[in-house]
Amino acid sequence: MEQAIGHKVWAIAEGFIPSYGNGPAPQFTSHEAACILNASAQDANVKLWIYFSDRDPIGPYKFLVPAKRTKHLRFNDLHEPEAIPLDTDYASLIESDVPIVVQHTRLDSRQAENALISTIAFPVTSSV
Amino acid sequence: MEQAIGHKVWAIAEGFIPSYGNGPAPQFTSHEAACILNASAQDANVKLWIYFSDRDPIGPYKFLVPAKRTKHLRFNDLHEPEAIPLDTDYASLIESDVPIVVQHTRLDSRQAENALISTIAFPVTSSV
Amino acid sequence: MEQAIGHKVWAIAEGFIPSYGNGPAPQFTSHEAACILNASAQDANVKLWIYFSDRDPIGPYKFLVPAKRTKHLRFNDLHEPEAIPLDTDYASLIESDVPIVVQHTRLDSRQAENALISTIAFPVTSSV
């Protein structure tokens, strides 16, 4: 299957990276990820914006998801234009030039046993 | 990106705030949150109703999500018209005057290690 | 808000009730729930079918969700036409005569610390 699947804009209203954790890094580092599937035959040029409760959004962060590849992007690894602050509520908006599918996951290892969440992100159907 | 994204009405059928927890407050207080993203250029005036199994719904609770901001609203922090009872099944309905995106999250710290859930809320497409 | 919100048919493809747990009953009994919101002004007459991997579906289970009420139905509490077997993969289909919203939740307390999952169920748009 080499078709474009999904949407070009996705939103994740939840976002929070705990500032500490338990267990060996990087697997048990408290983190959030945007898992992205690009099933199309074209590379996806992706832009991401971070929204906060008390200041203007930052972005775009830019990265590539190659054709027929998945990228599990850790928000912890975003550094340009700036690192995402820890212990801070945020939300994110993702825009791609080809359709993609996005799922949101967090591993919270602040306590001795890790906790996990995951949900399909919100697919935006209006054009941008 | 300064566009309105999402829907004006959202529903969350799950709701339960445990009455106790473990770990330092407020981060490890057992709580539920409606994470809301307002990506539009207009402030969002939001109303929220709480539904119960055995009595009439209460609300509206009213709050603002400023333009280009996210608000991770803790249900625990709702007090007007009345606090949400703990250890009680509930559901919620959220209505905004501009499109928003809503994700539901619970942290349950009743046991020594916290458990987390999160899911995209249900976007209502019919008008209200 | 007194309008009908949601869909009349919902599917939950995941289903598994662990046969044991830790902690005081009924809160920490391993269980699954279909959280249902009936925001309409009419009572919802709901039917539920359980699908298995190796035998014909059973049902309908029948119950009521009153107008403007939520019901967090524990699958563990279904007994008529028969109890749902434990430690068994299943799925469920829910049909209502008025639109409802359904969210699926499991508490798994087999180990000392409970684990939780929750997701919006799948809203079926075709008529039945």
Next chain:
Amino acid sequence: MEQAIGHKVWAIAEGFIPSYGNGPAPQFTSHEAACILNASAQDANVKLWIYFSDRDPIGPYKFLVPAKRTKHLRFNDLHEPEAIPLDTDYASLIESDVPIVVQHTRLDSRQAENALISTIAFPVTSSV
């Protein structure tokens, strides 16, 4: 109810099978599952492709979900054309010849207490 419900193509952007776990096998083996409901009166012939971050997708894996049955497919159990590597980011695409409903679940038992995630998969509305 004997109707076909759902979609013929589904995507799951998240995927990661931890390489170890705690607790008795197979229930507490760290695993991922695609929970599939085939509510139709016809058997579903299902194909599944696995996408990676750094190499071409593999598949199709082929399996059957009989009419009016659910199958909770463990990705750990896929062996033909090849086993899915552990501790590796992946995503999946599922195609069926009759409509189905898909939900994604992971049990992560790397630490002493298991963690769980689950979400409805992404239903693809375009034809393939």
